[in-house]
Amino acid sequence: MDKYIITGFSGFVSRHFLHYLESRSEQVSVLGLDLHEPAFDVRDFRHLTCTFERVDLLDKERMQNAIYQFQPNYILHLAAYSSVSFSWKNPILSFQNNTNIFLNLIEAIRLLRLSTRILSVGSSEEYGNVTERDMPLREDMPLKPVSPYAVARVSQEMLSQVYAKGFDVDVVITRSFNHVGPGQKDIFVVSSLAKQLAEGSKKHVRKLEVVTGDLSIIRDFTDVRDVVRAYYLLLKKGKKGEIYNVCSGRGVTLSEVLNVMGDYVGLEVEHRVDASLVRPQDNKMIIGSNKKIQHEVGWVPDIMLEKALKDVIDDWKRRLESHVAGGSAT
Amino acid sequence: MDKYIITGFSGFVSRHFLHYLESRSEQVSVLGLDLHEPAFDVRDFRHLTCTFERVDLLDKERMQNAIYQFQPNYILHLAAYSSVSFSWKNPILSFQNNTNIFLNLIEAIRLLRLSTRILSVGSSEEYGNVTERDMPLREDMPLKPVSPYAVARVSQEMLSQVYAKGFDVDVVITRSFNHVGPGQKDIFVVSSLAKQLAEGSKKHVRKLEVVTGDLSIIRDFTDVRDVVRAYYLLLKKGKKGEIYNVCSGRGVTLSEVLNVMGDYVGLEVEHRVDASLVRPQDNKMIIGSNKKIQHEVGWVPDIMLEKALKDVIDDWKRRLESHVAGGSAT
Numbered sequence: 001m002d003k004y005i006i007t008g009f010s011g012f013v014s015r016h017f018l019h020y021l022e023s024r025s026e027q028v029s030v031l032g033l034d035l036h037e038p039a040f041d042v043r044d045f046r047h048l049t050c051t052f053e054r055v056d057l058l059d060k061e062r063m064q065n066a067i068y069q070f071q072p073n074y075i076l077h078l079a080a081y082s083s084v085s086f087s088w089k090n091p092i093l094s095f096q097n098n099t100n101i102f103l104n105l106i107e108a109i110r111l112l113r114l115s116t117r118i119l120s121v122g123s124s125e126e127y128g129n130v131t132e133r134d135m136p137l138r139e140d141m142p143l144k145p146v147s148p149y150a151v152a153r154v155s156q157e158m159l160s161q162v163y164a165k166g167f168d169v170d171v172v173i174t175r176s177f178n179h180v181g182p183g184q185k186d187i188f189v190v191s192s193l194a195k196q197l198a199e200g201s202k203k204h205v206r207k208l209e210v211v212t213g214d215l216s217i218i219r220d221f222t223d224v225r226d227v228v229r230a231y232y233l234l235l236k237k238g239k240k241g242e243i244y245n246v247c248s249g250r251g252v253t254l255s256e257v258l259n260v261m262g263d264y265v266g267l268e269v270e271h272r273v274d275a276s277l278v279r280p281q282d283n284k285m286i287i288g289s290n291k292k293i294q295h296e297v298g299w300v301p302d303i304m305l306e307k308a309l310k311d312v313i314d315d316w317k318r319r320l321e322s323h324v325a326g327g328s329a330t
Numbered sequence: 331m332d333k334y335i336i337t338g339f340s341g342f343v344s345r346h347f348l349h350y351l352e353s354r355s356e357q358v359s360v361l362g363l364d365l366h367e368p369a370f371d372v373r374d375f376r377h378l379t380c381t382f383e384r385v386d387l388l389d390k391e392r393m394q395n396a397i398y399q400f401q402p403n404y405i406l407h408l409a410a411y412s413s414v415s416f417s418w419k420n421p422i423l424s425f426q427n428n429t430n431i432f433l434n435l436i437e438a439i440r441l442l443r444l445s446t447r448i449l450s451v452g453s454s455e456e457y458g459n460v461t462e463r464d465m466p467l468r469e470d471m472p473l474k475p476v477s478p479y480a481v482a483r484v485s486q487e488m489l490s491q492v493y494a495k496g497f498d499v500d501v502v503i504t505r506s507f508n509h510v511g512p513g514q515k516d517i518f519v520v521s522s523l524a525k526q527l528a529e530g531s532k533k534h535v536r537k538l539e540v541v542t543g544d545l546s547i548i549r550d551f552t553d554v555r556d557v558v559r560a561y562y563l564l565l566k567k568g569k570k571g572e573i574y575n576v577c578s579g580r581g582v583t584l585s586e587v588l589n590v591m592g593d594y595v596g597l598e599v600e601h602r603v604d605a606s607l608v609r610p611q612d613n614k615m616i617i618g619s620n621k622k623i624q625h626e627v628g629w630v631p632d633i634m635l636e637k638a639l640k641d642v643i644d645d646w647k648r649r650l651e652s653h654v655a656g657g658s659a660t
Contacts, residue, residue, distance in 0.1 A: 060422070088496065091433065091437055091492075095429075095430075095433055095489075096430075099425075099429075103425055104422065142472055147492060150492075151485065151492055154488060155429070155481065158481040158485070159421075159425075159478070162477060162478055162480075165476070166418065166476065
C-alpha cells in the first residue's frame with residue numbers, strides 16, 4: 001500500500017489532492033502534517049486511511065521522527081508561506097517557512113536513508129523579472145527573482161538539485177503557476193473577485209462595483225484539480241532532479257476573468273482600482289510553457305478556465321450560504 | 331570617524347583587513363563580532379579603536395542590539411562556514427551559518443533604518459558547474475551551484491539584490507576566488523602544502539614527499555592582502571546591489587604552486603596523492619575575470635603570486651618555530 005506524507009495538509013491544495021487520491025479508488029495511507037488542524041474530517045474518506053499530526057517543520061527532530069515512524073513512499077511538500085506581500089513584510093519568517101523547512105525535510109530523508117520520493121513545489125515567481133519576449137517561460141530560462149519569497153523558492157529548488165545529484169535523494173521539482181478552484185482563500189485575486197460577485201448576486205442588483213488591483217495584467221491559471229493531478233503524475237513519473245512548470249500555457253487578462261465571471265452571475269460589473277491592491281513592479285505578463293510536463297509525464301490540463309471560474313463562484317455562493325446559515329465553512 | 335563592524339572578526343581575512351585599515355593611518359573605530367575570541371589583542375593597534383563582542387549571528391536580537399548600539403557606517407560581513415566539504419556533511423548547519431546569518435544581518439539594517447553599507451562576501455563556488463570554455467568567469471554568467479555551500483552563497487547573493495532593489499538597503503556583493511596569505515589555516519590547499527614544506531625545510535633533507543590532492547587543477551589565487559584592499563575599495567566605491575569578482579584573472583595549476591614553493595625552500599619535492607583529498611566532481615579550472623572591479627572600483631592585485639607563496643612559507647616557518655618554542659600561534 002502506498003504511503004504519502006502531505007505537508008501543508010490543512011491547506012487548499014492538499015484537500016484537492018486528497019479528493020484526487022480518493023477518486024482513484026486506490027487503497028492508500030496518508031499522514032498529514034501541518035501547524036493547523038484541518039477544517040475537514042480525516043475519517044471522511046472511503047479509500048484513504050488518513051491521519052493528522054500537528055508538526056512545525058522547523059522542529060527538525062519532531063518532523064524526522066514523524067517521517068521515520070510513517071516510512072512514506074511519497075512526500076507531497078505543500079507547506080509554505082506562499083504570499084509575496086508577506087515576504088516583503090517579514091523576509092526572515094518567509095525564508096524560514098519556505099527554504100529552511102524544506103531543507104529540514106529533505107535532510108531528514110537523507111539522514112534516514114529512505115528511498116522516499118519528494119515533490120518540491122515551487123513557484124512561477126522564481127522567474128522574476130521577465131519581459132513579454134520571454135513568453136512562454138521555459139524551465140531552462142535564467143531565474144531573476146525579485147521578492148524575498150521568490151528567492152526562498154529558488155533556494156529551495158537549488159537545494160533540491162544538489163540533494164538529487166550530490167546525495168541521490170529522489171526529488172522532483174515544480175514551478176507552479178497561478179491556480180484557481182473551489183476552497184481558495186480570498187487573499188488570492190480570482191477568489192477575491194469571485195467572492196465579491198457571489199455576494200453581489202444575492203443582492204438582486206443589476207450593476208455591481210468590485211474592488212480590484214490592476215486588471216490589465218496577464219496570468220496563466222490552472223484549475224487546482226488539474227494541478228493536483230499533475231502533482232500525482234510527477235510523483236509517479238517525473239524524473240529525479242528535474243524541474244517542471246505546472247501551468248496551462250495560456251495567458252488571460254484579469255479583466256477577461258472578471259468578465260467571464262460577471263456574465264455567469266448575470267451582473268453588469270464595474271471595477272474600482274484600489275491602489276493598495278496594485279503590486280509595485282509586478283510583471284505585466286506571466287505565461288508558462290507546459291511542453292516539458294506534457295512530453296515527459298503526459299499531463300495536460302483538462303478543465304477549461306470558464307468551468308473553473310464558474311465552480312469558484314458556485315463554491316463562494318455555498319460558502320456564503322452556509323456562513324449565513326451558521327454552518328461551518330467547508 | 332568611520333565606524334566598521336566586522337563579522338567573522340577572529341578569522342584570517344579579518345586580521346588582514348584590520349592591518350590594512352591600520353596601515354592607512356585613519357582614525358577609525360571597529361567593532362568585531364564573532365563566536366570565538368580573536369587570537370590577537372584588540373588593543374595592539376595605533377590608529378584603530380577596536381572592540382570585540384562575542385555574538386552568535388543566529389541570535390537576531392543580540393546582533394540587532396550590537397548594531398544599534400554601535401551605529402556602523404560599514405559592515406564587512408566575513409562570518410561564514412566556508413568549507414565545501416563541511417557543507418556536504420552538515421548542509422543544515424552550513425546553510426544556517428551562511429544564508430540565515432546573512433539574512434539576519436541585512437534585515438537588522440533594514441529594521442533599524444540605518445544607511446550602513448554592507449559588503450556581502452560570496453564565493454567563486456557560486457559559478458559551480460563550469461567548463462574551460464567559460465573562462466574567465468564573468469559576473470553576468472549563469473550560476474550552477476553544485477554543493478550545499480554554493481547554494482547557500484547564491485541564496486545570500488539573491489537576498490542581497492532583493493534588499494538593494496526592493497528595500498533600498500546599501501549592499502555590495504563579492505564573488506571571492508581562492509585567497510592565500512600568512513595566517514591561513516592548513517585546511518586550505520596552499521597553506522597545507524606550505525606547512526609541509528616549512529616542516530621539511532627544518533629537517534635538513536634534500537628530497538621531501540608531500541601529500542596532496544589533484545595537483546593538475548587550475549585555480550585563481552589572490553593574496554589576502556590584495557583581497558582586503560579590494561573589500562575596502564568596494565565598501566568605499568562599489569555600486570549598490572552590484573556583484574564583483576575578486577580575483578587575479580590568472581590561473582595556475584597546483585603543481586606550479588608546489589614547484590615555486592619547493593624552489594624557495596630549496597627542496598626537491600615529490601608528491602603522493604591522497605585520494606581523500608581529491609574532491610569528487612571538482613572543477614578542472616576556475617579562473618575569474620576582474621575587469622568589472624578594475625573598471626568600476628580601480629582595484630588591481632599588487633602582490634605577485636610568487637611573493638605571496640614565499641610569505642606563506644615564511645609565515646609557517648615562524649608559526650612552527652613559535653610552536654616549538656612553546657609560544658602561541660599568532
